[in-house]
Amino acid sequence: MNAFRKGMAIPLVLLFAMVFSVFMFSVVSTRTTVRKQSLASQTQKKAYYMAMGAIQHALLKLRLFPREAYKSGSLARGVCPYFNLHEGGAAISSTVAANNVYLQAMSIFQSDINSTSVPFRFSTETEFSGAHPWRYEISSFSVSTYYTKTSGTEAGMIREVATVKCMGYSYDIRDSQQERIEYVEKQVELKRQIK
Amino acid sequence: MTTRRGMTLVEIMLAVLIMAFALIPIAGFLSGSAKGTKSDKSEAEAMQFACDIMDTILMKVDFTSPDLANNVPSIASSADVNLPQTQVKYTIEVLDVQIPDSATTNFAVPKLDYHDPCANGVEINTDLATKISTDTSRSLFQVDKEKLTSATDIDLKDIRLKVRWKPRGSDDKEYDVHPIILYTRKARL
Numbered sequence: 001m002n003a004f005r006k007g008m009a010i011p012l013v014l015l016f017a018m019v020f021s022v023f024m025f026s027v028v029s030t031r032t033t034v035r036k037q038s039l040a041s042q043t044q045k046k047a048y049y050m051a052m053g054a055i056q057h058a059l060l061k062l063r064l065f066p067r068e069a070y071k072s073g074s075l076a077r078g079v080c081p082y083f084n085l086h087e088g089g090a091a092i093s094s095t096v097a098a099n100n101v102y103l104q105a106m107s108i109f110q111s112d113i114n115s116t117s118v119p120f121r122f123s124t125e126t127e128f129s130g131a132h133p134w135r136y137e138i139s140s141f142s143v144s145t146y147y148t149k150t151s152g153t154e155a156g157m158i159r160e161v162a163t164v165k166c167m168g169y170s171y172d173i174r175d176s177q178q179e180r181i182e183y184v185e186k187q188v189e190l191k192r193q194i195k
Numbered sequence: 196m197t198t199r200r201g202m203t204l205v206e207i208m209l210a211v212l213i214m215a216f217a218l219i220p221i222a223g224f225l226s227g228s229a230k231g232t233k234s235d236k237s238e239a240e241a242m243q244f245a246c247d248i249m250d251t252i253l254m255k256v257d258f259t260s261p262d263l264a265n266n267v268p269s270i271a272s273s274a275d276v277n278l279p280q281t282q283v284k285y286t287i288e289v290l291d292v293q294i295p296d297s298a299t300t301n302f303a304v305p306k307l308d309y310h311d312p313c314a315n316g317v318e319i320n321t322d323l324a325t326k327i328s329t330d331t332s333r334s335l336f337q338v339d340k341e342k343l344t345s346a347t348d349i350d351l352k353d354i355r356l357k358v359r360w361k362p363r364g365s366d367d368k369e370y371d372v373h374p375i376i377l378y379t380r381k382a383r384l
Contacts, residue, residue, distance in 0.1 A: 020221070027228055031235075038235055042242050046377055049249055053380030056253070060350055060382035061302065068304050068330075075307070075318060075327075082309060083316035101324045105305035108329050112303040120378060121290040121353045127376065134378065174373075 036176060043172045046134070047182035050115070050168030054136035055186045058113050058164040065109070066190060070160055072105040073143020106141060113138040113166075132171035132179040139183070140165045160190040233362050237281040238373065241360035244276070244283055245375050248356055252287070258352070258383040277363075284370060285358045292351040292380065306330035350383040 062069050074081035112118065114137040120128060127134045143162045164186050171179040202210075273286040308326040313319050356377045361369035 024221075024224065027225075031228055031231060035231075035235060038239055042238070042375070045242060045246055049377050049379040052249075052253060053378065056380045056382040056384075057351065059384050063382075063384055064302065064350075065304055068307075071307050072305055075323075078318050079316050080310075080312040080318040081307065083312035101327070102318065104324065104327045105307055108303055108305040108327070117303075118292060118351070120380075121292060122288075122355050122378065125355075125376075127378065 039172060039175045040177065040180070043170050043175045043177070043180040044182055046170035046172070047168040047180045048184065050134055050136045050170055051166045051182045051184040052168070053115070054113065054138060054166030054168060055164055055184055057118065057136075058110075058138055058141060058166060059186070059188065061109070061113060062162055062164075062188070062190070066160070066192070068105075068109055069141075069143050069162060070145060070192075072109040073141075073160075073162070074145065075102050075104075076106045076142060077144060078102055079145075110138050110141045113141070127170075130171075132169070134168075134170045136166060136168045138164065139167050156193060158192040160192060161187060162190065163187045233280075234369075237360055237362040238375075240278050240281045241283050241358050242375055244278060244281075245285070245356055245358040245377055248285065248287070248358075249354075249377055249379060252354060252356075253379065253381060256381075258350075258381060280363055281360050282363055283358050283360045285356065288355040288357075290353045290355075292353055304330045352381050354379050354381060 071081040115135045116137075122128065141162070141164050143160055145158055145160050166184050166186075168182045168184070169179050170182075272289075274284070276283050276285070306328050310323075310326055356375075358375040358377075359370040360375065361367065361372075
């Protein structure tokens with residue numbers, strides 16, 4: 001009996017050490033996981049607001065150059081932008097996908113909707129330099145058009161629907177990821193009266 | 196039975212001493228972990244606060260105000276705010292975007308020469324490539340006579356929000372440990 005009681009010390013210490021190690025490991029592991037998720041979420045938010053900036057940039061361009069946007073969007077769909085929609089429904093070219101020329105105008109239109117062409121005034125800040133600078137760019141810009149009514153108050157009204165997809169990039173040195181990317185899509189409708 | 200001995204006072208004191216030494220780093224670890232968790236919660240709260248400000252600026256504030264941040268009663272350009280678990284100090288900077296090289300020609304715009312519409316609107320123009328080029332002569336003043344006010348104004352503002360934060364009751368030095376910085380742009384639409 002005595003021999004047994006003397007032998008309990010080491011197992012008890014080992015058991016205590018093991019239980020405590022498991023406890024500490026779980027605390028560290030949980031906190032690390034939560035921390036990673038939190039940092040990822042925050043960096044993602046930063047990228048989101050960069051992408052929102054891109055959307056604003058794209059919408060400004062759409063406001064300043066609505067006709068160019070419309071023409072570019074028409075060509076990208078294979079529709080002649082000079083076709084009078086009053087004369088009938090416009091068909092869409094089946095050869096658009098095979099011909100980059102149709103996308104040329106839209107390519108020019110969206111070529112400067114990025115934070116490199118029009119840099120941030122805060123570009124001297126550390127966020128905008130280094131290997132992973134914060135930035136944004138447009139991933140797609142499409143304009144589709146449809147004619148609404150032939151009579152009534154909206155007769156001759158053209159509705160232009162523009163869909164803008166932008167990407168924002170951000171980076172946090174504490175985050176495990178090289179950089180975070182956020183996609184934002186916005187659809188707007190413009191009305192245009194044909195006279 | 197006579198061989199069984201109780202523990203002496205010295206043995207107990209020694210055991211307590213060893214236990215105390217073992218508990219010091221453990222207590223430090225637990226304390227640090229609790230502090231870290233509190234800090235994480237505060238950072239998340241500060242981030243949510245920052246996002247709320249940015250959303251308000253983007254969605255509700257009128258572009259025409261020279262100071263975007265002061266155009267909504269609930270937002271000042273800088274302020275101290277007490278959140279449930281966090282104290283924050285924030286500043287909003289707003290700057291007009293300037294065109295890098297030229298005030299008149301820097302937006303890339305396609306120039307499309309007129310050509311006859313094809314049957315039913317289908318674009319089958321074989322020499323389309325020759326009719327599309329970059330328009331490099333467009334003056335932004337011509338494009339937007341009403342709203343452009345200066346040679347460098349392109350109706351776009353850069354916004355920088357800096358939120359310095361610390362958990363409630365902690366040292367003021369923590370304000371500058373991990374400030375939250377967000378950037379975006381706002382256009383006159």
